[in-house]
Amino acid sequence: MKKKKIMSEDPAVACSFTLFIFLILTTVLLFTGIIVAGDCLDRDKEVLLNLKSFLEEKNRVNRGRYSEWNADNSTPCQWHGISCSPEGQRVIGIDLSDNYISGEMFNSFSALTELQELDLSRNTIGGAIPDDLNRCSSLVYLNLSHNILEGELNLTGLNSLEKLDLSMNRIHGEIKVNFPAICRRLIVANLSTNNFTGRMDSCFDECWNLQYLDLSSNDFVGNIWNGFARLVAYSVSENFVSGTLSRSMFTSNCSLRILDISENNFQGELPGEISNCENLAILNIEGNKFIGPIPSEMGTISTLKGLFLGNNCFCRLIPESLLNLTKLTFLDLSKNNFGGEIQEIFGRFKQLRFLALDGNLYTGGIGSSGILKLPNISRLSLSCNNFSGPLPLIISQMHSLNFLMLAYNQFTGGMPPEYGNLPQLQALDLSFNRLSGSIPPALGKLSSLLWLMLANNSLSGEIPPEIGNCTSLLWLNLANNQLSGRIPPELAKIGSNATPTFESNRLRNDSMIAGSGECLAIKRWIPADYPPFSFVYTILTRKTCGHIWDRLLKGSGLFPMCTPGSMVRTLHISGYLQLSGNQFSGEIPSDIGMMRNFSMLHLGFNDFNGKLPAQIGQLPLVVLNITQNKFSGEIPAEIGNLKCLRNLDLSYNNFSGIFPTSFNNLTELTKFNISYNPLISGVIPSTGQLATFEKESYLGNPLLDVPDFIDNRTDNLPNHNQRQKKSTKLAVLVVLLALTLAF
Ligand SMILES: *[C@@H]1O[C@H](CO)[C@@H](O)[C@H](O)[C@H]1NC(C)=O
Ligand SMILES: *[C@@H]1O[C@H](CO)[C@@H](O)[C@H](O)[C@H]1NC(C)=O
Ligand SMILES: *[C@@H]1O[C@H](CO)[C@@H](O)[C@H](O)[C@H]1NC(C)=O
Numbered sequence: 001m002k003k004k005k006i007m008s009e010d011p012a013v014a015c016s017f018t019l020f021i022f023l024i025l026t027t028v029l030l031f032t033g034i035i036v037a038g039d040c041l042d043r044d045k046e047v048l049l050n051l052k053s054f055l056e057e058k059n060r061v062n063r064g065r066y067s068e069w070n071a072d073n074s075t076p077c078q079w080h081g082i083s084c085s086p087e088g089q090r091v092i093g094i095d096l097s098d099n100y101i102s103g104e105m106f107n108s109f110s111a112l113t114e115l116q117e118l119d120l121s122r123n124t125i126g127g128a129i130p131d132d133l134n135r136c137s138s139l140v141y142l143n144l145s146h147n148i149l150e151g152e153l154n155l156t157g158l159n160s161l162e163k164l165d166l167s168m169n170r171i172h173g174e175i176k177v178n179f180p181a182i183c184r185r186l187i188v189a190n191l192s193t194n195n196f197t198g199r200m201d202s203c204f205d206e207c208w209n210l211q212y213l214d215l216s217s218n219d220f221v222g223n224i225w226n227g228f229a230r231l232v233a234y235s236v237s238e239n240f241v242s243g244t245l246s247r248s249m250f251t252s253n254c255s256l257r258i259l260d261i262s263e264n265n266f267q268g269e270l271p272g273e274i275s276n277c278e279n280l281a282i283l284n285i286e287g288n289k290f291i292g293p294i295p296s297e298m299g300t301i302s303t304l305k306g307l308f309l310g311n312n313c314f315c316r317l318i319p320e321s322l323l324n325l326t327k328l329t330f331l332d333l334s335k336n337n338f339g340g341e342i343q344e345i346f347g348r349f350k351q352l353r354f355l356a357l358d359g360n361l362y363t364g365g366i367g368s369s370g371i372l373k374l375p376n377i378s379r380l381s382l383s384c385n386n387f388s389g390p391l392p393l394i395i396s397q398m399h400s401l402n403f404l405m406l407a408y409n410q411f412t413g414g415m416p417p418e419y420g421n422l423p424q425l426q427a428l429d430l431s432f433n434r435l436s437g438s439i440p441p442a443l444g445k446l447s448s449l450l451w452l453m454l455a456n457n458s459l460s461g462e463i464p465p466e467i468g469n470c471t472s473l474l475w476l477n478l479a480n481n482q483l484s485g486r487i488p489p490e491l492a493k494i495g496s497n498a499t500p501t502f503e504s505n506r507l508r509n510d511s512m513i514a515g516s517g518e519c520l521a522i523k524r525w526i527p528a529d530y531p532p533f534s535f536v537y538t539i540l541t542r543k544t545c546g547h548i549w550d551r552l553l554k555g556s557g558l559f560p561m562c563t564p565g566s567m568v569r570t571l572h573i574s575g576y577l578q579l580s581g582n583q584f585s586g587e588i589p590s591d592i593g594m595m596r597n598f599s600m601l602h603l604g605f606n607d608f609n610g611k612l613p614a615q616i617g618q619l620p621l622v623v624l625n626i627t628q629n630k631f632s633g634e635i636p637a638e639i640g641n642l643k644c645l646r647n648l649d650l651s652y653n654n655f656s657g658i659f660p661t662s663f664n665n666l667t668e669l670t671k672f673n674i675s676y677n678p679l680i681s682g683v684i685p686s687t688g689q690l691a692t693f694e695k696e697s698y699l700g701n702p703l704l705d706v707p708d709f710i711d712n713r714t715d716n717l718p719n720h721n722q723r724q725k726k727s728t729k730l731a732v733l734v735v736l737l738a739l740t741l742a743f
């Protein structure tokens, strides 16, 4: 009786007390020992049941599998996520990752005095890490990644830790209290993507067992830690670290396999001693201010697979020795101010699969360097240079080519029909050049094509119906050309089945390492002015680019999409069709209703006429912009079914008839414009969504009865702004949530 009472007062003391007795008794009688240990397990079970009710209290709706923990079981050792010591005597591990947990962290973990592994990753646990956790001195593995933890870090009590993962939280302050304090046994430390500040250069000197250290995406300042070469992987990318890399940092016993110091403020030369890192597979130093030659010594790092030197100021001369790197598959030398013709040496890197030379100052053609004959090239990225002349025909013989990016150059002439002979091609980006002539029907043979970006050229003629054979084509941008004629009904078949392409990308699974090129391309491909695309755009960092890119290629949706007529949303891939700024005419074919994978239609600034087909209400549209055309007849009331619609622009047309009040059902609508349709009549309801817009949305419609208070409204009314902000926040949250869940 007495013992029970003590236990209920302080579990930790009680357990030590029992253990104490246990130690004495085992020396006398073995079986007594077993009974006492069983008591300890009962204590652990009680703590876990407290944990369960704590979690259930905080999470009333969505609950993870902890809610299956059954008090009637004699031992907790079989409960989901719980592991016990081999003899089944004590609880030593809790895995609650991905259990829909929100709220603050449970603050009695230390009552589990033998707890060695705690995984709370991928939840939405917030607040500061409680002091209690710091008393779990047996912890060997602690994973709190992918939560929203904040406050400063104090884990000084956890000096048995071997693996610590705090990545993707909001923890701030300096780290020097913790390191070296918990270094003794530490092997893995991931502090990536938090708000840590201050210096880190002397924190890890005494972490003799450390092998993986990730400090990326924080606000660290000062110099780099000069002992990093003894690690296996070191990343400090996306911080504010400055200074130079000295020779002495790359000791002869350098064991690095991954070194990532990209996106910082490093300067000076890259020392040739880096070749002491004989196992180096990935070197990423892009986005710094390195100058001088690329060290020829690097040609001896035979393990090198990825070399990212972009956005620096390296000399133009590429050392011949690098040709010896037989494993080199990814070479990124974007933005290094190389001018003139492409260095001839690039044509000799036969081993490359990815070559990015975007954003240099190259001129002339591409052919002379020989890079168009590289046998295994899958991705060639040469955007933002000053290449001129006709598009090289020889590209049509690059059969391994999946991604061709030539945007923002000065290419002239027509598009070679031979480009249709690249059945593997998934992205063709020729936007922002000076191409003329018509779109070759042969492009209809590009059965793997996901992106076709021809915007901002001088293309003319009609869209060939054959393009409709591109059933993978989800992202088509032909804006700002001189294209004309009707939209062929066949066009509605694009993007109807991209699954085979996505499947092949999933199978291939060579998840590509993000170079600077992905970000540039994705920014070009995502229409930044339009939600929800714009929200993806705002969260693009170097890291998220890589993830987003990878997700798009594998067909995972980026944001939840509506099914027409309902608010049910699924994370479904969605495409766009941008035809704005051309001279298209005629009616929109009613087949457009088949484009069920498209969330954005931009047909503005053309000469479309006739009725807008009611079938448009069958698309899961988020953006519909048909401004500056000659549409007439009634506005289809079916648009009122597009519950996910956020941006609707019908301005500057000739719509007539009664304005459909079903639009008041569009509760997500944040941008709306019906102005300058002088024949439109009817009444704008004085309550509901339509009443929230400024008078600019309704100008130039003399027959339309708009509530007085809208007419009298001055710009920037507070309630309007609030509404905007609220839905912006919501959308950002939804996108972030979707991304976090998915990554
Ligand atoms: C921590 O958890 C995340 C998500 O569950 C996982 O991806 C990561 O590998 C874990 N970290 C370590 C060091 O095991
Ligand atoms: C960290 O926590 C320990 C005990 O949990 C405490 O003694 C120490 O003062 C704390 N350190 C800081 C800098 O707050
Ligand atoms: C650290 O965590 C981030 C985010 O969870 C992850 O992307 C990264 O690969 C991890 N670093 C290491 C070295 O495991």
Ligand SMILES: *[C@@H]1O[C@H](CO)[C@@H](O)[C@H](O)[C@H]1NC(C)=O
Pocket (backbone or CB within 6 Å): 170, 172, 194, 195
């Ligand atoms: C954390 O850092 C991010 C990115 O630098 C910043 O947007 C955010 O405001 C910071 N949060 C806090 C709490 O400092």
Ligand SMILES: *[C@@H]1O[C@H](CO)[C@@H](O)[C@H](O)[C@H]1NC(C)=O
Pocket (backbone or CB within 6 Å): 230, 251, 252, 253
């Ligand atoms: C690596 O080499 C340096 C000198 O080159 C030496 O000081 C250091 O102790 C060595 N480290 C290991 C882990 O062997």
Ligand SMILES: *[C@@H]1O[C@H](CO)[C@@H](O)[C@H](O)[C@H]1NC(C)=O
Pocket (backbone or CB within 6 Å): 299, 320, 321, 322, 324
């Ligand atoms: C390439 O490697 C071979 C053999 O290791 C060597 O003889 C040759 O000098 C190297 N080439 C260059 C340009 O460094």
Ligand SMILES: *[C@@H]1O[C@H](CO)[C@@H](O)[C@H](O)[C@H]1NC(C)=O
Pocket (backbone or CB within 6 Å): 350, 351, 352, 375, 376
């Ligand atoms: C090209 O790829 C094939 C298949 O992956 C490989 O066998 C071949 O060695 C590669 N060629 C070069 C020059 O690396």
Ligand SMILES: *[C@@H]1O[C@H](CO)[C@@H](O)[C@H](O)[C@H]1NC(C)=O
Pocket (backbone or CB within 6 Å): 363, 386, 388, 410
């Ligand atoms: C780019 O090329 C065009 C014509 O080919 C030339 O007029 C222009 O000066 C070049 N621009 C730069 C920055 O080299």
Ligand SMILES: *[C@@H]1O[C@H](CO)[C@@H](O)[C@H](O)[C@H]1NC(C)=O
Pocket (backbone or CB within 6 Å): 444, 465, 466, 467, 468, 469, 490
């Ligand atoms: C491609 O499209 C054209 C016109 O729409 C059609 O006649 C032709 O049969 C299609 N070709 C294939 C291979 O599907």
Ligand SMILES: *[C@@H]1O[C@H](CO)[C@@H](O)[C@H](O)[C@H]1NC(C)=O
Pocket (backbone or CB within 6 Å): 580, 604, 625, 627, 647, 648, 649, 671, 672, 673
């Ligand atoms: C529709 O597109 C035009 C041209 O791109 C743009 O100026 C306008 O703001 C868009 N309308 C809305 C409501 O976003």
Ligand SMILES: *[C@@H]1O[C@H](CO)[C@@H](O)[C@H](O)[C@H]1NC(C)=O
Pocket (backbone or CB within 6 Å): 640, 661, 662, 663, 664, 665
């Ligand atoms: C949508 O609007 C129509 C016409 O105003 C109305 O009859 C209908 O009930 C509304 N539907 C919903 C789901 O609100």
Ligand SMILES: *[C@@H]1O[C@H](CO)[C@@H](O)[C@H](O)[C@H]1NC(C)=O
Pocket (backbone or CB within 6 Å): 708, 709, 712
């Ligand atoms: C709007 O302004 C007009 C004249 O300026 C005035 O007669 C009317 O009462 C005002 N309506 C409202 C709702 O403020």
